[in-house]
Amino acid sequence: MKKTLLTIVLCISVTMLFAQEEEKKDDAPKEGWTKGGNISFLFNQSAFNAEWLGGGTSNIAGNLSLSYDFNYRKGDLTWDNKILADYGLTKIKDQEFTRKTNDRFEFNSLIGKQIKESLWYYSFFLNFRTQFAPGYVFGEEPVLDETTGDVIGTRETRTETTHIFSPAYLQLGPGMLWKKSDNLKVNIAPATARFIFVDGEFTDPNNPNNVLDANNQYFGIDANDSFRFEFGAALNGYAKFEIMKNVSMENILNLYSNYLEDPQNVDIDYTANIVMTINKYLSTNLTFQAIYDDNAIGAFQIREVFGLGINYGF
Helix, strand or coil, X not given: CHHHHHHHHHHHHHHHHHHHHHXXXXXCCCCEEEEEEEEEEEEEEECXXXXXXXXXXXXXXXXXXXXXXXXXXXXXXXXXXXXXXXXXXXXXXXXXXXXXXXXXXXXXEEEEEECCCCCEEEEEEXXXXXXXXXXXXXXXXXXXXXXXXXXXXEEEEEEEEEECCXXXXXEEEXXXXXXXXXXXXXXXXXXXXXXXXXXXXXXCCCCCCCCCCXXXXXXXXXXXXXXXXXXXXXXXXXXXXXXXXXXEXXXXXXXXXXXXXXXXXXXXXXXXXXXXXXXXXXXXXXXXXXXXXXXXXXXXXXEEEEEEEEXXXX
């Protein structure tokens, strides 16, 4: 765990050094609102006929992503806002249910007041995360012959384990912001409140469909409860730069330590977005995300999406 955390932090440090070199070319920040965003759609499809001997299963998949920034600067005041949204589905032949491959909604807001003429600001941040649609665990159950009662096959089953606002995460707190530009900044918040919200149906021991774990918890929330309060320290880093012409890389790092319980277990959420632009509307997109949250599962959650995308910037 410590080695993995150190590796991620070192990677981010190197990334920010490259980004800082890029920022030297930028002009002084302009006052007022700066707005911009990007919508991309990734599509993948494979098809095989019955005579295809090499193996393979026909499938179709799509992923829709939105990234939108609206930032404000006036004198020594800066206010940065970012919305991230992703949703993806895949359908595999012979599977009864469509699988969800990606589901994320995140809103970040960070306000800072500059300390004299330095790159440091007094700050206050807010982060909110949830998902759009239900998430399921899939399994199988036997299909019985109505006459004989013999097992004649299996059918796919699914059990709902998450949905919108279950879970939902809210973090907020004061801190110190180091900001070189909109594309390079780090916020340190040593007094961060964190709330985790879930649907009470998932934590009800009397509900046969509850999803309580072996510790009688759901995302760290005890049975019969629907929210959890934590208090700790948060670090949020953001770096975006060009690797080469028409190839950009965006890095988002969030770390959190809960003072009230197991502060050594640092929650990690790192996302890397690489966009290789072909023309105004087409690009190749690579997204990698790694999450560690021992309240959810005591292991890294890894997500990777790669494909040809249709983009629209605004």
